[in-house]
Amino acid sequence: MEDFSFYRPTRIIFGRGSEEKVGEETKKYGKKILLHYGQGSIKKTGLFDKVMKSLKKENIEVIELGGVKPNPRLSLVREGIDVCKKQNIDFILVVGGGSTIDSAKAIAAGAEYDGDVWNFYSGDKVPVEKALPLGIILTIPAAGSEVSPDSVITDEDGLYKRFTSGESLISKFSILDPELTFTLSAKQTVIGVSDILAHIYERYFTQVKNAELTDRLAEATMKTVINNTRLVLRDLKDYNARAEIMWAGSIAHNDLLVTGKTGDWASHMIEHELSGIYDIPHGEGLAIVFPAWMRFVYKDNILRFAQFAQRVWNVDTDLNDLEWTALEGISRVEAFYREIGLPLSLSEIGIGEDRFEEMAAKCVEDGSVGQFRELKKDDIMEIYRSAK
C-alpha cells in the first residue's frame, strides 16, 4: 500500500427536499452570492423558485449567472469572474451538474486572483491558493465534482479541455436530493453512469499491490452502480435506485477509492480530446474509450483484470486461463454498455478518423499519459483506431 493523505471536508446533505436547507447553509458563508446554473431547466422544474425562497428567507442577496453548457466554456468563466469582482460577491452557489460546478470553481478561483484564470489550467499551471467559498445543489450524478477539488474547463479558442485542482475548490456543502434527478432521461442517466464507472476504473486499474480495502470498496461501488442502473432504466422515478446512483457518484470521485494507490487517468485524457473538439458528452466518450483502453493494456496486469471480471462482473474465474477470464470481464463491460444504450464506437456518434493524429498529439502535449501503462502518441492513435 502506498502512503496517502485524504481530506474531504464537504458537508453532504442527502435526501428528499434537502434543497430547502440551502439558505440555512449558505448564510454560514455569504450574504451576497453568485447563483450559477446551466441552460435554465431549473426554472422549468420549479427548483429555481425553491432555491430563491430559501435564500430570501435568510436575506441573502443573489446575482444570477446562468448559461453554462456541457464542456463549460472559458468565456463564461471570465464573465463570472468579472461579475464577482465588480459586485463584491462573497460566495458562489451552484445549481447543476458537473459542467456548472466546474465553471463555478473556475470563477471562484479567478475571483481571488489578479492574473488570467486560464493560468490555473494550462502550461505550467499556477496553483490555486485561494478561491471564493462555494456550495452546490447537484442535479446530475456523474462528474463527482460536488466532492472533488477538481475543475475541467474548455478554452473554445483552440478547443483545449484542461483541468486544475486545489483544496480551496472543495465545496463547503453539497446538497444531494435524488428526486431532482427524476427528470433525467434514460440517455442522460446512462451517460452519467458511464462517467461514474469511469471514475472508479481510473482508480481501480493500477499496478500498486496490496490495497485490499480500497479495491473491495471500489468493487462494492461498481456493483451497486451496475445493479441500480438496470433498476432505474425500468422506472426513471425509482427513488432508491436514483439515490444509490447519486451517492455512488460522489463516492466514486471523492478519492476514497484511490487511497493507498495511484490512479491511471489516461482514458480521461484521451476522451477530453474528443469532447474538447467534437463537443460530445464526456460520459459518452468514456463509454467508447474505456473498453478500447482495457483491451489495449490488459496484458500488463492480467490478474487485476481477472479480479475485476470475477468480483464485479461475476465471471467464473478460469484458473487455467486467466487471460480468458480477464477478457470475459471486458466483454461484460461492453455488453452492459450496449444493454443500457451507450455507444461503443466513434462511428456510432459520427466521429471519423480524420483528426486522430491531431488529438493524439494534443493529448501528449504535456508528456505521456497513464500510470497502469504509460502511453505515448502512437499508443493513443491505436486506441482511437480500435474504437473507430
Next chain:
Amino acid sequence: MEDFSFYRPTRIIFGRGSEEKVGEETKKYGKKILLHYGQGSIKKTGLFDKVMKSLKKENIEVIELGGVKPNPRLSLVREGIDVCKKQNIDFILVVGGGSTIDSAKAIAAGAEYDGDVWNFYSGDKVPVEKALPLGIILTIPAAGSEVSPDSVITDEDGLYKRFTSGESLISKFSILDPELTFTLSAKQTVIGVSDILAHIYERYFTQVKNAELTDRLAEATMKTVINNTRLVLRDLKDYNARAEIMWAGSIAHNDLLVTGKTGDWASHMIEHELSGIYDIPHGEGLAIVFPAWMRFVYKDNILRFAQFAQRVWNVDTDLNDLEWTALEGISRVEAFYREIGLPLSLSEIGIGEDRFEEMAAKCVEDGSVGQFRELKKDDIMEIYRSAK
C-alpha cells in the same frame, strides 16, 4: 434509503513515518499545546522523542499530560481541563489509542466550558458547542475515535461509562502510521479487530431497506478486516496487513457505513456496563456480547442475517432454509473469534452472573436500547445470561 448528512473534515495522513509531519500540522492550529498520552509506552518506543523533535522544530510549546488508562477516567479529564484553563492551552495533541483520544476530547470540550464536564455525558446531556481543536497520532486501530465526533468516559465514582458527541470534537488531523502498530501483541490486535468489526455490525444490522451501496461498502470492509487479521497473526510486522486493519478501523467508524441507515448500538450499551464495572477491554466485551445479541435478535430479520452470512462469511445460501443460512453466519463469527483467540463467554474472563441485574438496570436507565430490536431490561438480562 433514509435521508442523511455526512461531514467528516479530518485530514488523514497515512503511511510510513507520517508522524514526522506532526509539527507542521500542529502549527496550523496552536502554539502552546497539551500533549496527552497513555501509560508511557510511547516513551519506550521512541515515538515520544520523534514527536517532540517535530514539534520543537516549529517552536511549539508543549505541556505534557500522560497517564490515560483503558476505559478513561473522569478524574484525569478534570485534571486536563484544569491544566488547559490555567496554562491557556490552544490545541490538544493526542498520541495513543481510543481511550487517550476520548480523554482528550473530554478535555477539549471541558476547557471551553464553565460548567462540569460530566454534564456533556450524563443526564440530559448538555450539547458540546465549542471545544479546543485537537489532532491525533493513532497508535491502536480499534475505537475509530480518530475520525468520529464521539467520546466515551468512565466516571469511576459509580462506575458509569457514558458517551457524548459533537462536531467540534472531530479531530483536525489524524496521523496513521501502520508501523506504529507493529509493537501491538496478538492479543491487543484482536481486541482491536473485535472493536472494529463491532462498529460495522452496529451499522449493518438495521431494519432499513434499500441501502445497497452502504451495505456493500460495509461488507467490503468486514471482509478486508477478517482476511488481514489472519495475515497479521502470522506476522505481526506485516506492513500491508497492519495498514489494511488501520484504515479499515477508521472507515468502520467515520459513519460512511451508516449513510442512509440507522445504526443499532444496543451491543455497545450492553458492553459498556461490563467494561464500566469490570474494567475489561471494550473489544473483549464486544466479542462476547455481539454473538449473543445476534442469536437473540436474528429472527427479527432473517434475510439480513442470511445476507451477512453469504456476502461476508461465504456461506452457501440455502434458499430453502434461510434460517440455517443466518445461523451459519453467526456460527462463523463465533468460530472466527475463537480462531483468533477472543473469548466468547463471560466465564472465560472471570465474570460471574452476580451483577447481571444491576448492569441490565443501568443499561436502560435512559430508556430502552437498540433499533434493530428495541431491548428492555429483561432482554438484556437474557443476553447476559446466554453469554455467561
